[in-house]
Amino acid sequence: MTGADGDGDGVADWSVETVGMELDAPFGISRGTTATAESVVVRLTDGQGREGVGAGAPDAYYGGTPATAMTVLPDLLAVVEGEPPGRLQRHHAAFDDVVRGNPAARAAVDVACHDLHARQVDRPLHALLGHDPDRAPRSCYSVGLAPPEAMRERAAAAAEAGFEHLKVKLGTDRDRERVAAVRDGAPQASLRVDANGAWAPHEAVRKSHWLADFDVAFVEQPVAASDREGLRFVYEHSSLPVAADESCVTAADVPDVADRSDVIVVKLDKAGGVWPALRQLHAARAHDCEVMVGCMVETNASLAAAAALAPACDYADLDGSLLLADGADPFAFDGIRPDGGLDLSVVERGSGVTGR
Template sequence: MSLTTAFERRDLPLEHEFAIARESAAVAETVVVRIEDEAGVTGVGAAAPSAHYGETVATVEAVLPDLLGVVEAVGDPTNLQRIEAEMERVVRANPAARAAVSIACHDYAAKRAGMPLYRYWGLDPARTVASSFTIGLDTTERMRAKTRDAVAAGYDVLKVKLGTERDREIVEAVRDAAPDATVRVDANEAWTPREAVANTEWLAALDVEFLEQPVPAENPDGMRFVREHGALPVAADESCVTLADVPEVADIADIANVKLMKCGGPREARRLFAAARAHGLEVMLGCMVESNAAIAAAHHLVPLVDYADLDGSLLLADDPYDGVPMPGGDIDLAAVDRAGTGARRADAGDSANDA
């Protein structure tokens, strides 16, 4: 099979500057990958690298020629087992870069099969869960206003970023603006274990569902302390990166937050789901700030998880790709009317292979 592969950097402005406890950004730096055969069947994927995990756009661009060279050498993008084994042999780290290629191969394989990706995997579209909508750090009043906007747009599950001296004030403002919403909070490693335990008391009183990554990943004993003494379930994000992390996460948290950009793509994410289940963990599927070229694939995995946090493309001012319909956070896989992940250039026509 004759294949053509390519990649392109796309810097995507955000609708609002997005801040968490350790950083803020006004632009999402992405790299879009394309794989095309001689018949014009095209698979698309994208990398959304995070410097926190040791990746940048520059590192992604540096390794993509080798990763795409693997696909060309194998010659069949549907041979996912061989491609992913060879990619890991050639480039052991760089999970976002590997995820971009893996997503493109999955998109291609499902298009070749003539079905949406969830059907290619044999998943039930009726088993999806609603995605949360993220309220990034800002002034308290702007976070209150963003909450009101999210509720008005139909989102009834909210994820609130914390890690400031105003945390209680912020959650009270969010709860005031969204009294009936399901609220989750994410401290992004900003608290000490004792601060986290104390904070869970008032968070529980404000009807928060669970607390994500309260203390640094480098302090597993601190996470365990929060889990054992706090008043809320604990989700592990920065503590849960690869498959090898799952056994320890099961000892220090209740929920594993799996992200394609952390673990290397959809196939590896499914292995993390299975390991998490085997260790008694619930599973959340999360994301970075991503284009639909990447995040659409994650939407198709939602029937396998307990919680979804897949709003990354909604934070962009203008995504060049359309994806899976998600009105008010409801991930509507049954509405995907084309084969593959559903990612398609926003300016494309009706061709099923337009990517």
């Protein structure tokens, strides 16, 4: 029982693995369709045998693959080895010195550190962050790009399961048909749409007019991430509020998009973990933007930590594990209910994730 700090709180051991998971159904966005998801999972053990777990879903779009994550993880873990896991500011400064990019690998280590630290002090992660569990918004359910009839069925099933908010993936020449099908399948649901950067600015504005007729709440990432002037044009002319996801990766991007976005989308796997995601969240607040906490299609070992941020956000999109096939996720988290309700009161300590 010898942590580096002498009382057993230091990280004494670690392990990493990749976990491949089948999706319940292929998930389409405007950039492509996936049938499997791969996460990197980090486990930390302290000198008293307490374990923290974290995960990240590398996405080449954000700089990183499962292979590059596995390559850089030993260097990231060498930073925390022997150190108390709760020294996140110090850890992240050191991460920047040893690894470029790979935000999902950083997130996996960051989440494992947060989980272990919260378990060491015997507190739920959301409480450690000062977040009120009663303020967490409900998660939406994402209806992926598919033929309109399939999207209608998905929307109807999600509404039947109790989801109140649906996010509709768009970005094709048949967008109107798809939204009409979803609206038909879920007449009562609150809808938001996500083009993942697929529209031209004028196209986005034109589509916003009829999307408003379908009672859509807001449009996420209407234009390409790099098209800041296009985003401004959409923001100024759209019938609907605009959310920035791919256009706002970290806190440093917030000032550039805050005058042309109503909502900033924060994700652990973009920002590099809970600590940098909080910086982004507060930067967005400082610019008077609303915030949505989102995710990749990924394991509960990451989503449980993302859920701890939800009380500080206006919207949540934390359905990443719900899109996996039954039993595919090796981790469970009761805080995200199958109807999209977030119930953080069930978390006793740490992120609340449990291994299956």
